[in-house]
Amino acid sequence: MTRWHVDGWNPAYGTSFDQGEAAGGPTTESSAQVDTDVELKSDQWRPLSAPAGLLPPPVVLLVDGVRRIDAGLWSRESDGTSYPGIAASYAAGVVRCDLARGAAELVTRRVDRGLFTASQEAPELIAGTVRYRVHRVGTSDAAKLSQTVQGPLTELEVEVSTEARRGTVGDDDLLIVDGPLRRRRNLPRTLGYVKTQQGKYLSAQLAAVVTALEPGQRCPVFRVGTAWGGYSWYLRLPGPSGAPWAGIVRVECSTELEVAEAIALADLSLVTLPPFASTSYKDPRAPQNLIPIAGLERRLRSLLGDARLLHRALTIGAARR
Template sequence: MSIAIGQAGFTVDAWDPGYSAALAADALAELGPTSAELDLDVELLAADWRPVSPAPDTAPPGVMLIADGVRRIDARVWSNDAGAAPPSPGIAASYAAGIVRCTPGEGAPAELAAVEVRRSLFTASPYASDIKASAGTYRVETAADDSMEGLSLALQQRLTQLEVDLSVRCRDDDAGDGDLLIVDGPLRGRTHLPRTVGYIKTHHTAYLPAPQAGVVSALGPGQRTPVFLMGTSWRRHAWYLALPVRSAAPWAGIVRCEAGADMRPDEVVELADAITLALPSLAGVDYKDPRAPQNLVPIGGLEKLLRHRLGDPRLLYRSLRAAAGR
């Protein structure tokens, strides 16, 4: 929605202010070359970039599996290392992953294919043992170090692995090779999965040079940028696509998709067309989701279910306090 007051015009971001903006202000200010290694000539020469619509003969995926996960720190804990001082810090965390199965174009509701909840104690201490609380058991998972960053990274790695395990299991159950797996977030750690796309809703970094970033701004609903290769600490193919949106805010309705760097150009272009054709019908709506349209309807529903499955945080915290004896 664009609103003008007096002589000054301004735009209201479509996302609820309780969430970070879909396009970070620092990214908007730096729409120029970044330290990322880019190959912009994968599908079209950089000088020929323009909005791309899916080819007329593009077929939507027969089945889409959408994977997502949620995490929550239930308590910060200290492990008494066999009398050593000082105690080692850790976090008791609950995390869950799930898979939703969708059939594009049939109007059928999304189906929950798999869900799993785990509780773990993340610590670098070699002396830590499982916490057996009345509300659940927290299994020890070793972190590389005891900094909060190291503990949080260990939690994220376990969550990512859980998503991978569920995705492989669901694909084995489907016993087909025509499906397409969408993982909510970057593809890091999942590039080995076939026909898999990372789905990024929020833009913290402006990867494209100004001329190509201008193509992103010019995208209409159901269009995408040409495919390009991007390398930071890891390499992947990427493209931006536009979902239907009413807001005129910068890059409103824009998401970034990622695919494995080892795919052939024709393979990734075919994948990009299929995902661009399928996603607009799954776009979130603003009266239901504060992060619409980027938060796809199946993702929003899955997140809500997974957070519920994590359990009552107050109950878990009290049970951890009781297990500690105070």
């Protein structure tokens, strides 16, 4: 008999697994080449717990970014044609969690704005004291324009990640990037934290090991052989039980590391991430949206400015031009 389980992730944020055209969640086959014999042979896979006595690092740095569409626009070209565009604000930052002091602070932040359009004539747009720089993109599909903001936002996230790593002293901290590592694989002691599952990397037999994880356990490390691939593992955060993939996140690190180093980071993630897990009465994306990340997102959104004032300034600025 089929049983249903309600995912604790609020559906207003989509689902905890990606259902887009290019990714259908943890049951959709990925085209990536995967080596599952990295830490344990496939026939020996089992849930793993952290070694006894292992402690989290004294300092954890977490990176995230936010974006917002401030207005939709249409151009009027010299030849009479028109193109859609969007004015967007986006920000990225780093929160530093000092576990010894029980304190968290925003240490790095960047805010930028852009006008995204396929128009080759559109100039930058001034809205009061705010400047929207032009990003010429390769699509005139108004529905896809919002996706083009991700590139510049990722650039900001790379900038703040690199700056945060330059500003650290010693080698006892851990940098956690919300999302895939992408171009931050060269940064030391860095993990990518993927809270929405975008594809099936494991066979049904090995995926059953993942869904059998208890909170605070992980699967063995495996390797994903894509252009942005790396060592990876799944772990389950504490939270309501029931749905097979509830509370499951995927963590990754650079393939430039030795296997032993990747395994050590995987164990370290087991004692670092679960204490940061959110709860449903505080966060609609619990438990995957980590508490420091949620706080960072709120702070970054406040830095984007008042959406209504910006929309009004954009309307006035466009009319004057």
